[in-house]
Amino acid sequence: MSLSVKHLLGIRDLQRQDIELIFQTAREFKEVLQRPIKKVPTLRDTTIVNVFFENSTRTRISFELAEKRLGADTINFSASGSSVSKGETLIDTVNNILSMKVDMVVMRHSASGAPHFLAKHIDVPILNAGDGINEHPTQALLDAFSIKEKLGSIEGRKIAICGDIMHSRVALSNIYCLKKLGAEVTVVGPPTLIPKYLESALGVNVTYNMREALQWADVANVLRIQLERQNTPLFSSLREYAIAYGINRKLLDSLQKDIVIMHPGPINRGVELSSDVADSGHSIILDQVENGVAVRMAALYLLAGKQAS
Amino acid sequence: MKTILNGKQLSITIDRLCHQLIENHLQFEQTVLIGLQPRGIFLSDRIYNTLRKLLPDAKIQYGKLDITFYRDDFNKGKGLHVPNETSIEFSIENKKVILIDDVLYTGRTIRSALDAMLDFGRPASVELLTLIDRRFSRQLPIQPDYTGRTIDAFISQKVKVLWEERDGKDEVILVD
Numbered sequence: 001m002s003l004s005v006k007h008l009l010g011i012r013d014l015q016r017q018d019i020e021l022i023f024q025t026a027r028e029f030k031e032v033l034q035r036p037i038k039k040v041p042t043l044r045d046t047t048i049v050n051v052f053f054e055n056s057t058r059t060r061i062s063f064e065l066a067e068k069r070l071g072a073d074t075i076n077f078s079a080s081g082s083s084v085s086k087g088e089t090l091i092d093t094v095n096n097i098l099s100m101k102v103d104m105v106v107m108r109h110s111a112s113g114a115p116h117f118l119a120k121h122i123d124v125p126i127l128n129a130g131d132g133i134n135e136h137p138t139q140a141l142l143d144a145f146s147i148k149e150k151l152g153s154i155e156g157r158k159i160a161i162c163g164d165i166m167h168s169r170v171a172l173s174n175i176y177c178l179k180k181l182g183a184e185v186t187v188v189g190p191p192t193l194i195p196k197y198l199e200s201a202l203g204v205n206v207t208y209n210m211r212e213a214l215q216w217a218d219v220a221n222v223l224r225i226q227l228e229r230q231n232t233p234l235f236s237s238l239r240e241y242a243i244a245y246g247i248n249r250k251l252l253d254s255l256q257k258d259i260v261i262m263h264p265g266p267i268n269r270g271v272e273l274s275s276d277v278a279d280s281g282h283s284i285i286l287d288q289v290e291n292g293v294a295v296r297m298a299a300l301y302l303l304a305g306k307q308a309s
Numbered sequence: 310m311k312t313i314l315n316g317k318q319l320s321i322t323i324d325r326l327c328h329q330l331i332e333n334h335l336q337f338e339q340t341v342l343i344g345l346q347p348r349g350i351f352l353s354d355r356i357y358n359t360l361r362k363l364l365p366d367a368k369i370q371y372g373k374l375d376i377t378f379y380r381d382d383f384n385k386g387k388g389l390h391v392p393n394e395t396s397i398e399f400s401i402e403n404k405k406v407i408l409i410d411d412v413l414y415t416g417r418t419i420r421s422a423l424d425a426m427l428d429f430g431r432p433a434s435v436e437l438l439t440l441i442d443r444r445f446s447r448q449l450p451i452q453p454d455y456t457g458r459t460i461d462a463f464i465s466q467k468v469k470v471l472w473e474e475r476d477g478k479d480e481v482i483l484v485d
Contacts, residue, residue, distance in 0.1 A: 001389060001391045002388070002389045021391070024391060024392075025391065025392055027394075028375060028377070028378075028392035028393070028394065028395065029392075031394070031395050031396075032378065032395075035428055035429060036428070036429060036430065037428040037429075039428070040378035040379060040425075040428075041378070041379060041424070042378040042379070042380075042383055043383075045384060046384075070378075301378075302389065304383075304384065305383065305384065305388075305389035306389065
């Protein structure tokens with residue numbers, strides 16, 4: 001058994017069996033993380049570089065921990081303070097790193113398609129840690145893994161993806177992943193933040209009414225408003241957004257049902273989620289973070305093994 | 310194809326191994342059983358269940374260990390192994406551990422198992438129980454403490470252990 005892909009560039013390229021293999025492997029890594037010694041020697045002959053051209057807290061720490069727990073050597077590169085500011089190209093930068101005998105690349109980039117471009121020019125496996133507004137595959141995998149862990153299954157479950165769909169790589173990867181696993185997906189948000197083609201292209205339901213979406217859903221995956229990617233204002237103010245699309249205790253209580261609340265972080269408290277919801281029993285936000293390490297270990301392990309076979 | 314142990318012989322052998330364990334470990338107060346995933350589990354389940362019948366008052370601790378992440382052939386072009394469940398719900402610190410696997414061949418699995426097990430604590434001692442010992446084929450200096458049957462076989466031959474639960478009948482066979 002191995003993955004059908006050489007790189008993890010997006011969920012779009014994966015088969016359902018790939019996703020299930022990653023989950024199966026991640027489940028055992030999660031057990032490793034509960035042990036007194038939370039580390040295995042599997043990748044001790046592997047060196048991995050984390051190339052981050054964009055800011056990150058969770059993803060970067062999560063990848064680095066996953067690599068260390070697998071016994072790999074890691075090096076970190078961030079664009080700020082590097083020779084990128086002197087005008088070095090992406091391929092040159094990465095090739096220089098690889099010539100120091102590095103075996104895998106984890107990359108985040110603000111340009112959509114940057115890892116796909118890189119994959120055409122280098123030989124080692126690449127893990128996409130988020131590219132622009134395209135995909136963030138490991139986030140979608142850990143989200144789906146967390147849903148499966150919480151609800152027992154994904155097939156036939158109703159998942160609402162809420163908020164800034166347009167600028168969210170998490171949304172796109174989640175849609176691909178959940179659809180491949182047989183879930184029903186609804187996206188909800190202001191019309192200006194939902195791309196027009198989404199319904200027909202990806203087979204998801206679209207609604208602009210948050211209450212309606214939550215009433216329907218088993219799980220709400222709430223996204224952050226990405227102000228840094230909005231060049232022109234797409235809604236009038238954060239306050240107005242919070243009133244129309246923010247999820248608070250009162251709204252949840254009025255649904256009179258159980259619903260699982262997820263968020264990929266970082267949370268804008270008081271905007272898309274109020275604190276009493278983010279910290280409530282409905283929320284599995286911190287479980288997502290915990291599962292992130294195990295899921296990334298699985299992805300790294302399977303890609304490293306793929307390279308050899 | 311040749312039968313090494315038929316169903317009846319297999320059952321007698323497992324009973325005998327259990328009595329040997331009791332001889333050395335009495336009530337299993339300081340002793341724990343650990344079966345190796347995936348194939349050793351069928352044997353360790355049988356041993357655990359037989360010991361419970363023989364020692365109804367003893368509280369025997371029994372865990373399962375997967376060694377996939379400790380293999381020495383990862384990245385050596387041998388394909389990728391899918392991991393199985395590990396469940397060791399007790400401390401092995403200062404305990405006498407009995408590792409259980411079905412076939413002892415090169416010894417590499419046991420080497421991995423020792424590494425994997427030591428990440429759970431420092432046992433007082435470790436013993437190895439195997440159903441079939443393929444002697445003269447070891448690649449590492451590892452020997453069993455309890456053996457069901459010792460056999461000589463060519464490298465080209467394979468030992469297959471069949472279990473009622475999985476294969477519909479109990480039998481150990483040598484396949485050419």
